[in-house]
Amino acid sequence: MCGIVGYAGSAYAQDIILDGLKRLEYRGYDSAGMAVLDGDRLQVRKRAGKLARLVESLTGNSLPGSLGVGHTRWATHGEPNETNAHPHLSADGRIAVVHNGIVENASQLRHSLEAEGIVFRSGTDTEVLAHLIARHYAGNLPEAVARCMREAEGAMAICVVMQGQGGLMVGARRGSPLIVGLGDGEMFIASDVPTILSRTRRVIYLEEGDICTLRRDRCDILDAAGAPVERLVVEVTFDSAAAEKEGYPHFMLKEIHQQPSVVSHQILTYAGDRGGHISLPGLIPLYERMESLNRIVIVACGTAWHAGIVGKYLIERFARVPVEVEMASEFRYGDRVLDDRTLVLLITQSGETADTVEAMRMAKRSARCTLAIVNVEGSTIAREADAALFTHAGPEVGVASTKGYTSQLSALALFALDLAGKRNVLCEEELCVWLDRLRAIPDMMERCISRRDAVRNCARKPVYRDALHAMFIGRGFGYASALEGALKLKEISYIHVEGYAAGEMKHGPIALVTDALPVICIATRDAVHSKMLSNMQEIKARGGQIIGIVSDGDTAGAELCNDVFFVPECPAPFSPLLAAIPLQLFAYYVADALGRDVDQPRNLAKSVTVE
Ligand code: AGP
Numbered sequence: 218m219c220g221i222v223g224y225a226g227s228a229y230a231q232d233i234i235l236d237g238l239k240r241l242e243y244r245g246y247d248s249a250g251m252a253v254l255d256g257d258r259l260q261v262r263k264r265a266g267k268l269a270r271l272v273e274s275l276t277g278n279s280l281p282g283s284l285g286v287g288h289t290r291w292a293t294h295g296e297p298n299e300t301n302a303h304p305h306l307s308a309d310g311r312i313a314v315v316h317n318g319i320v321e322n323a324s325q326l327r328h329s330l331e332a333e334g335i336v337f338r339s340g341t342d343t344e345v346l347a348h349l350i351a352r353h354y355a356g357n358l359p360e361a362v363a364r365c366m367r368e369a370e371g372a373m374a375i376c377v378v379m380q381g382q383g384g385l386m387v388g389a390r391r392g393s394p395l396i397v398g399l400g401d402g403e404m405f406i407a408s409d410v411p412t413i414l415s416r417t418r419r420v421i422y423l424e425e426g427d428i429c430t431l432r433r434d435r436c437d438i439l440d441a442a443g444a445p446v447e448r449l450v451v452e453v454t455f456d457s458a459a460a461e462k463e464g465y466p467h468f469m470l471k472e473i474h475q476q477p478s479v480v481s482h483q484i485l486t487y488a489g490d491r492g493g494h495i496s497l498p499g500l501i502p503l504y505e506r507m508e509s510l511n512r513i514v515i516v517a518c519g520t521a522w523h524a525g526i527v528g529k530y531l532i533e534r535f536a537r538v539p540v541e542v543e544m545a546s547e548f549r550y551g552d553r554v555l556d557d558r559t560l561v562l563l564i565t566q567s568g569e570t571a572d573t574v575e576a577m578r579m580a581k582r583s584a585r586c587t588l589a590i591v592n593v594e595g596s597t598i599a600r601e602a603d604a605a606l607f608t609h610a611g612p613e614v615g616v617a618s619t620k621g622y623t624s625q626l627s628a629l630a631l632f633a634l635d636l637a638g639k640r641n642v643l644c645e646e647e648l649c650v651w652l653d654r655l656r657a658i659p660d661m662m663e664r665c666i667s668r669r670d671a672v673r674n675c676a677r678k679p680v681y682r683d684a685l686h687a688m689f690i691g692r693g694f695g696y697a698s699a700l701e702g703a704l705k706l707k708e709i710s711y712i713h714v715e716g717y718a719a720g721e722m723k724h725g726p727i728a729l730v731t732d733a734l735p736v737i738c739i740a741t742r743d744a745v746h747s748k749m750l751s752n753m754q755e756i757k758a759r760g761g762q763i764i765g766i767v768s769d770g771d772t773a774g775a776e777l778c779n780d781v782f783f784v785p786e787c788p789a790p791f792s793p794l795l796a797a798i799p800l801q802l803f804a805y806y807v808a809d810a811l812g813r814d815v816d817q818p819r820n821l822a823k824s825v826t827v828e
Contacts, residue, residue, distance in 0.1 A: 219288060219289060219290045219291050219303070219315075219316070219317040219408075220237075220238065220241025220242070220288065220289040220317070220407075220408045220409075220412070221241075221286070221287070221288055221315050221316075221317050221374060221375075221376050221395065221406070221407060221408045222234055222237030222238060222241060222286070222287045222288075222405070222406070222407045222408070222412050222413070223285070223286040223287070223315075223376040223378070223386050223388065223405065223406035223407070223431070224237075224283075224284065224285060224286075224403065224404070224405055225283075225284045225384060225385065225386055225403065225404045225405075225431050225432055225433045226283055226284075226400065226402060226403025226404065226433045227283050227402060227403065227433060228283060228403065229281075229282075229283065230253050230254075230280075230282050230283050230284055230285035231251065231253055231275065231279055231280045231281075231282070231285065233405075233416065234251050234253070234285055234286070234287035235251075235268075235271075235272060235275070235287070236415065237287060237405075237407060237412045237413060238251075238268050238271075238287045238288075238289050239268060240411050240412045241289050241407070241408060241409075241412050242267070242268050242289050242817065247265070247266075247290045247291055247297030248263065248264065248265045248266065248289075248290045248297050248298070248299065248301065248302035248303075249263065249264060249267070249268045249270070249271040249287070249288065249289045249290065249302065250262060250263025250264065250271065250287070250288055250302045250303050250304055250315075251263070251271070251280065251285055251286065251287035251288070251304065252285055252286055252304040252306075252313035252315075252378055253280040253281070253282040253284070253285035254282050254284045254285060254378055254380065254384070255280070255281040255282035256282070257380050257381055258282075258380070259310065259311065259313060259378070259379075259380045260280045260282070261304055261306065261313060262274055262275060262280060263299055263302035263303065263304070264299055264302065265297060265298045265299045265302060266297075268289060283384075283433075284378060284384050284385075284386060284433075285378065286304060286313065286315045286376045286377075286378055286386060286406075287315065288302075288303035288304060288315035288316075290302060290303055291822040295339055295340030295341040295342075296340070300338060300339050300340075301339045301340055301341045303315045303316060303341075303343055305338075305339060305341060305343045305344040305346070305347045306338075306344075306347055307347045307348055307350065307351035308335055308336070308348060308351060309351065311351075311379055311380040311381070312347055312350055312351050312354070312377060312378075312379045312380075313347070313377070313378050313379070314343060314346050314347040314350065314375055314376070314377050315343075315375065315376050316342075316343040316346055316373055316374070316375045317373065317374045317375075317393045317395075317408055317826065317827075318371060318372040318373030318374060318375075318391075318392060318393040318826065318827055319342060319371045319372060319373070319827045319828065320342035320343070320345055320346065320369045320370065320371050320373065321370040321371035322369065322370045322371070323342035323345050323369075326345045326349065326368065326369065327345050330345065330348045330349070330352070333352075335348050345369065346365055346369060346373075346375060349364075349365040349368055349369060350362055350365045350377060353365055353368075354379075358377065358379055358382055358385070358387050358430075359387050359428055359430045359437075359439065362375070362377055362387045362389050362428055363389075363428055363439070363443060366389050366391060366426075366428070371392070372391060372392025372393045372571060372826065372827060373389075373390075373391055373392065373393055374388070374389070374390045374391075374392075374393035374394060374395040374408065375388065375389050375390075376388045376395075376406050377389075383432075384432055384433060385430055385431065385432050386406065386430075386431050387428065387429070387430050387431075388406040388423070388428070388429045388431065389427065389428040389429070390423045390424075390425065390426075390427055391425055391426055392425070392571070392574070392826075393408075393569070393826050393827075394408055394409060394422075394569050394596065394597060394826070395407075395408065395423045395427075396408075396409065396410060396413075396420050396421065396422055396423060396595075397420065397421040397423060397429055397431065397436055397438075397448075398413040398416065398417045398419065398420050399417060399419040399420070399421070399436060399450060400416055400417040400419075401417075402433055402434055403416070403417075403433050404431040404432065404433060404434075404435075404436055405417065406429070406431060409593075410453055410595070411612055414453065414455075418452055418453045418454075419450050419451070419452060419453075420450070420451050420453055420595075421436070421438075421448045421449065421450055421451070422448070422449075422451065422595045422600065423438070423448065424440065424441075424448065425441060426440060426441025426442075427439065427440060427441070427446070427448070451595065455611060455612070466809075467615065467805070467809075467815045467816050468614040468615040468816045469615035469617055469619060469709070469801075469805055469815050469816055470805060470815075471615075472613055472614070472615050472619045472620045473619045473620070473666070473798070473801050473802060473805065474666060475610075475611070475620050476619065476620045476623045476624075476662055476666075476797075476798070477659040477660070477662040477663040477666065478659070479608075479609070479610045479611065479620045479623070479624050480623055480624060480627045480658060480659045480662065480794065481659035482609060483608060483609050483610075483624055483627050483628065483631075484627060484631070484652075484655060484656055484658075484659070486609060487628075487631050488631060488652050488655075488656075490656065491653075491656075492649055492652070493638075493645040493646065493647075493648035493649030493650075493652055494645075494648075495631055495634060495635040495638065495648070495652070497606055497631065497632065497635055499604055499605045499606045499607060500588065500604050500606060500632075500635070501604070502603055502604045503560070503586060503588060503603065503604045504639075506560075506586055507636065507639050507640075508639065508640065509558050510538060510558055510559075510560050510586075510636075511538070511539070511558045511559075512538070512539050512540075512541070512556075512558060512559045512560070513532060513538055513539070513540045513541075513559070513560045513561075513562055514540075514541045514542075514543060514548070514553070514555065514559060514560070514561050514562065514580075515528050515529060515540060515541070515542045515543065515562045515564060516543045516544075516545050516548045516561060516562070516563050516564075516573060516576045516577075516580075517542075517544070517545060517563065517564040517565060517573060518544060518545050518546065518565075518570050518572055518573055518825070519618070519704065520566075520618040520621065520622045520701060520704060521564040521565050521566060521570075521573075521618075521621075521622075521625060522542065522544055522545075522564075523622070523697050523700045523701040523704065524564050524622055524625035524626055524629060524697075524701075525542040525562075525564050526542050526696070526697040526700065527626055527629060527694060527697045527793045528540070528542070528562070528564065528625075528629040528632075528633070529541070529542050530693065530694055530697070530790070531629050531630055531633040531790055532629075532632070532633040532636065534633070534790055535633040535634055535636070535637040535642065535643060535651070535790075536633055536636040536637040536640055536642055537637075537640070537642050538636065538640070543576075544572075545563075545570065545572035545573040545575075545576040546572040546828075548576045548579075549572055549575045549576040549579050555580065555583055555585045556585075557585065557586075559585050559586070560585070560586045560587075560588060561576075561577070561580035561585050561586065561587045561588070562587075562588050562589075562590065563576065563577050563587060563588070563589045563590070563591070563598055563602060564589075564590045564591075564625055564629075565589065565590075565591050565592075565596075565598055566591070566592045566593070566608075566610070566613055566618055566621035566622075566625070566824075567592070567593055567596060567823065567824035567826075568589065568591040568592070568593045568596025568597055568598040568599045569593070569596050569597055569598070569824045569826045570598075570824060570825050570826065571825060571826050571827055571828050572825075572828060573598060574597050574598055574601075577589070577598055577601060577602055578601070581601070581603070586603055586604075587602045587603045587604070588602060588603065588604045588605070588606065589602035589604070589605045589606070590605075590606045590608060590625055590628050590629065590632070591605055591606075591607060591608065592607065592608045592609070592610045592613065592621055592624065594607060606628055606631075606632060608621070608624035608625055608627075608628050609624065610624040613823075614816065614823070615815070615816045615823075616708070616709075616816060616817060616818055616821050616822065616823050617705055617708055617709050617801075617804070617815070617818070619705075619797070619801050622701060622797060623662070623794050623797050626793055626794050626797075627655070627658070627794065630655055630790065630791065631655075634648055634651055634652065634655075651788075654787070654788050654791065655791060657787070658787060658791050658794050658795070661784070661785040661787055661794075661795055662794060662795060662798055664785055665784050665785070665795055665798035665799060666798055666802075668782065668783065668799070669802050671782065672782055672799050672802040672803050672806060673802070673806045675764065675780045675782075675803070676802075676803050676805075676806030676807045676810060677806065677810050678780075680735065680762055680779075681735050681762075681764070681803075681807060682807055682810045682811060684712055684733070684734075684735050685712065685713065685733075686712065686713045686714070686715075686729070686733075686734055687703075687706060687712055687713075687714045687715075687734065687735045687736070687737065688703075688714070688715050688716075688717060688726065688729065688734060688735070688736045688737070689702045689703040689706075689714065689715070689716040689717070689736075689737045689738075689739070689800075690716070690717050690718070690719040690722065690726075690736065690737070690738055690739070690752060691718070691719055691738070691739030691740075691749070691796075692718065692719045692720060692739075692743075692745040692748060692749055693743060693744070693745050693789065694743065694789050694790060694792050694793050695719075695739035695740070695741065695743070695745075695749070695766075695792065695793075695796065696718045696719070696739075697793055698739045698766070698792070698793045698796040698797065698800065699716045699717065699718075699719075699737070699739050700716035701716070701793070701797065701800065702716065702737055702739070702796070702797075702800035702803070702804070703715055703716030704716070705800055705801055705803075705804035706800075706803065706804040706807060706808075708818055708821060709804055709805070709808035709813055709815050709818050710804060710807045710808040710811055710813055711811075711813065711818070711819070712807070719738070719748070719749055719752040720748070720752075722752055722755065722756075723755075727755065727756070727759070730756050730759040730760070730761040731759070731760055731761070732760035732761070732762065733762075734761055734762065735761075735762045735763075735764060736756050736761045736762065736763050736764070737763075737764045737765075737766070737800070737803070738752065738753050738756070738763055738764070738765050738766065738778070739766045739796050740753065740765050740766060740767050740771075740774045741766060741767065741768045741771075741784060741786070741787075741789075741792045741795070741796060742768040742771060742786055743789035743792065744789065746771075746774070749774075750773060750774060750777065753765065753774070753777040753778070754777060757777055762779050763777060763778045763779050763780075764778060764779065764780045764781070764782065764803070765777065765778035765780075765781045765782070766781075766782050766784060766796050766799055766800070767781050767782070767783055767784070768783070768784060768785070768786040769783050769784070769785055769786055770786070771783075782799035782803070784796060784798070784799065
């Protein structure tokens with residue numbers, strides 16, 4: 218996934234573009250570049266590596282001009298070097314393009330262009346777009362972009378500037394997000410809202426197929442059919458400070474600490490501070506179908522898929538509706554049997570994950586009901602799903618999802634309880650009891666965070682910090698926590714980590730247990746607690762180094778551990794909300810002790826908007 222930002226106005230474009238790229242760097246950081254028009258002179262600067270390299274190249278050697286585009290890259294086609302960095306130019310150097318997405322038919326188009334004598338400079342699919350636009354240009358840049366979009370296949374958001382166009386830039390979106398910012402005598406284009414929030418709060422979320430032409434004082438939009446269209450201008454409410462570190466060394470640590478208030482605010486929003494009433498206004502479009510539902514298919518990726526496993530256990534536990542959980546990348550290419558009593562529930566923090574977007578569209582094409590549990594309002598999934606339940610976690614910048622995950626868990630708990638009430642499986646009094654138990658969770662999360670020093674001291678021990686492999690195991694709700702804890706540690710420390718259902722140990726994984734293998738056991742008190750203790754005894758007997766996530770006061774469990782992170786005792790259905798905290802902190806402190814780039818781990822991006 219890459220980040221795009223464009224500016225047309227009267228200020229110094231380079232500085233505005235750099236500020237935007239700094240806010241976009243979480244989307245990809247293999248390379249960065251910009252193209253700036255100074256009158257009729259188009260200049261390009263790009264560097265491989267982090268944005269700091271580009272900033273360094275501009276120090277004392279800046280690019281004058283008040284119109285330009287910038288890009289930060291997560292490489293899909295072509296290695297992450299300076300040649301492959303965006304922007305890419307047409308053969309005559311007059312057209313510059315930045316792009317987020319994948320041109321699926323790039324190789325065919327490249328061969329066709331090469332047959333016309335075009336000599337490619339890079340190994341990217343994006344350069345094909347620059348040459349296509351040049352091929353189609355006959356005096357009207359938006360028209361040339363439209364023809365290019367019709368010929369190129371795949372998901373893409375692009376922004377184009379050209380010499381001799383008198384201060385205009387053109388943007389287009391299909392399958393990747395792109396927004397327009399309306400300033401005072403200046404216009405912006407960007408991959409997301411926080412990128413331009415310091416300059417304007419008035420935004421337009423471009424729709425699929427839209428092509429916009431921006432000058433400093435006007436915005437013209439054509440829809441997918443090429444007809445002029447007026448899009449809704451939205452006044453954005455959240456503030457740009459929310460997307461800053463606020464004194465924490467990393468966004469991830471800040472976002473871990475935000476979780477109790479995020480979950481508390483969400484519960485208050487949807488269920489108040491007392492009683493058994495739940496109000497999920499986003500679900501109103503589904504209400505008349507909720508009662509006839511006889512199956513739910515949860516579809517998601519990564520951490521959101523782990524939340525989906527918890528969601529399955531919650532919905533089946535409370536509402537007694539059968540639930541399947543699918544990885545979006547499998548679901549979208551599978552030949553699934555869905556009928557009109559099936560609800561497809563998409564879980565996604567960004568609302569832009571390519572596989573989840575296409576899974577939703579596939580479900581809608583077969584006329585199934587789709588509900589999104591999503592954080593980013595205005596995102597593709599939030600706008601296209603039949604209904605949306607917002608997690609209200611605020612911007613999550615750290616690539617490793619933390620508050621995005623726990624806010625999904627609390628939203629799933631509220632959804633499951635609401636469904637149970639609507640299906641008369643739980644009465645108002647029972648709902649009140651369960652909601653009061655859920656309302657107590659944020660304080661317990663706060664207590665887990667207050668115990669961070671014990672986690673940090675443990676994470677710094679060489680037996681864990683320097684481990685080459687590790688394993689996380691759990692049962693029931695603890696199984697999902699084990700999967701999520703494994704992913705957290707894996708993606709930011711680069712240690713090879715596996716998450717397993719503890720009951721599976723004897724079916725193979727226990728062969729890996731030695732005194733060099735840390736095994737993190739989710740062993741909070743629940744119906745399968747004694748089974749977990751048996752697993753831990755078997756691991757201990759073989760020399761495994763056990764870190765236990767154990768309920769306060771559970772001395773039997775603690776005795777089996779080399780190190781233990783205590784969490785307050787809570788009802789099993791809500792235990793993943795507590796277990797997540799020490800698991801996130803453990804991953805964070807191990808990665809930090811290893812000197813990893815915690816907020817921007819190698820090879821990853823915050824939202825995977827390409828397959
Ligand atoms: C989680 O820490 C990862 N960053 C990743 O697995 C993420 O959860 C996944 O890409 C799904 O993203 P989404 O929730 O924005 O759809």
